[in-house]
Amino acid sequence: MTSKSSSKDPVGVLGAGSFGTVIANMLAEKTDVILYARTPERAKNINDKRESSGQALHERITVTNDLELVAKSCNVIFPVVPSANLRELIRRMSPYLRPYHILIHGTKGFDVSLPDNKQLNANRPLSRDYVKTMSEVIMEESSVVRVGCLAGPNLAGEMAARQPAASVVASHFDEVINAGQQLLKNERFLIYGNSDLIGVELCGVLKNIIAIGAGVIHGLGLGENAKALLISRGMVEMIYIGQALGGNTKAFIGLAGVGDLIATCSSQHSRNFTVGTRLAKGEKIKDIIESMEETAEGVRTIEIVKSLSEFYKVRCPITEALHNIINEEMTVGDATTYLMKFPFRAEIDFL
Ligand SMILES: NC(=O)C1=CN([C@@H]2O[C@H](COP(=O)(O)OP(=O)(O)OC[C@H]3O[C@@H](n4cnc5c(N)ncnc54)[C@H](O)[C@@H]3O)[C@@H](O)[C@H]2O)C=CC1
Ligand SMILES: O=C(CO)COP(=O)(O)O
Missing domain, CATH: 3.40.50.720 (NAD(P)-binding Rossmann-like Domain)
Known part of the structure; x- marks a missing residue:
């Protein structure tokens, strides 16, 4: 060539x-x-x-x-x-x-x-x-x-x-x-x-889901401890689904994984984070998308990863909770309660 x-x-x-x-x-x-x-x-x-x-x-x-x-x-x-x-x-x-x-x-x-x-x-x-x-x-x-x-x-x-x-x-x-x-x-x-x-592509795609979740936590005013909890568990969720889809765990602890998670989960300039903030304020996803001029990839990714997680039998509680919020099957309050009660086992069991 x-x-x-x-x-x-x-x-x-x-x-x-x-x-x-x-x-x-x-x-x-x-x-x-x-x-x-x-x-x-x-x-x-x-x-x-x-x-x-x-x-x-x-x-x-x-x-x-x-x-x-x-x-x-x-x-x-x-x-x-x-x-x-x-x-x-x-x-x-x-x-x-x-x-x-x-x-x-x-x-x-x-x-x-x-x-x-x-x-x-x-x-x-x-x-x-x-x-x-x-x-x-x-x-x-x-x-x-x-x-x-x-x-x-x-x-x-x-x-x-x-x-x-x-x-x-x-x-x-x-x-x-x-x-x-x-x-x-x-x-x-x-x-x-x-x-x-x-692995690097998957990092960029999957972090958008967690950024929406971080926006929800921010919009609800639940504090930095709760956001850190969501980001840490979000990273584990990304790794599990990433492994099922063919990614190597190492990419997720690099700049494209944890690095991008930190940036998008902390910035009000992130479109995905903004979607989460607006969901927390009670806006409907259809109205949010219609009023946004730019693309928030995470909304579509939530639906795709929800279906993938069913096929590969990977537990993705954050994705599932966000899917339920977007489809109005749960309020943001119920989704938060659901996540706090989720039966997580060992903290680090993916290495
Ligand atoms: N904005 C950001 O901070 C970053 C965005 N990305 C990613 O880059 C991608 C694009 O994002 P943005 O530029 O922010 O989106 P945007 O919503 O600002 O713009 C998308 C652009 O793509 C154009 N477009 C759509 N279909 C097209 C086609 N068939 N041919 C030519 N142009 C077409 C649209 O006309 C629009 O100008 C997304 O996947 C996003 O996740 C990645 C890193 C940073
Ligand atoms: O990927 C991004 C920064 O790395 C951009 O994030 P948003 O699409 O949420 O704005």
Whole structure:
């Protein structure tokens, strides 16, 4: 697999939302960037205003709605769209993607593809056959093999404000990790490498559930002790379901796991944490989602993990409690009581 790139090639970013724009701006400090926006109108609007998701665009960024142009111009591409949209996007781009491409996604969610147009139903067990990570989607839908993911405590607002942060680039290929490090690393952004691609992807996806739970605790005013309890047990829950889905425990104690848990479970800038806070105030999930401009991946992930946990017979009491709140089968008060009575056994029994 030879690369056709030169060091002067632009780098592609797919998705001009909060995080896609942050990543595009950061890459543009080192290289030319082609940023793909969803519609021609949005691409033109961003180009005209030189602004996307409230962030000024670096002068080295060109915005386009042409996937062929991105694929033909860029050897390295960062897809950063919501998980529900990645498969369709890669499918459309696939005629132009080649084995020399490197794709490093920043998406923190699952893909669900059910047979016969069946809809996801959280009360029906769901096996891993129908639930894919984003790297799996990219490999299923294209000829690309050199895939990676970017995951860690990376709240977009803080990065846009040029505050220091770090992240993990995970891949089975050293050249993918090296490309991610060379392109993204700067004096305020550290990049660590990890070869456990699935483990790191799972960390990014699963922590969103716990962030919603932390938001509930915060919204109820239950204090820091209760939040620490939820985060610690949340981490154990992530590890158990992560092991069932093919992840290695080590990733969960790193930056993408505990690191991202700490950031998203503490920040009122986290969309998932905000969802939890608003649930605690008695708002309905439908109203919360409708009023949010940005994506809170954790809501969909709760339903998916609830079904996976039924299939793999993994105890996920936090996910279950949040599922019950979202589906109005329990009040937030009842869910808290349920968790406090849950028969946990040994504290650390996953190592
Ligand atoms: N915002 C953050 O702090 C971070 C977000 N992430 C993850 O990045 C992913 C994207 O999040 P955000 O950028 O924050 O979401 P966002 O809600 O701000 O923006 C999503 C963007 O994706 C675009 N989009 C959707 N479908 C598309 C398609 N088919 N083609 C092109 N563009 C498409 C939308 O038009 C929108 O601009 C999520 O999975 C999120 O969990 C990861 C780390 C940090
Ligand atoms: O993943 C994130 C920070 O690492 C962003 O979290 P939210 O999607 O909850 O804002």
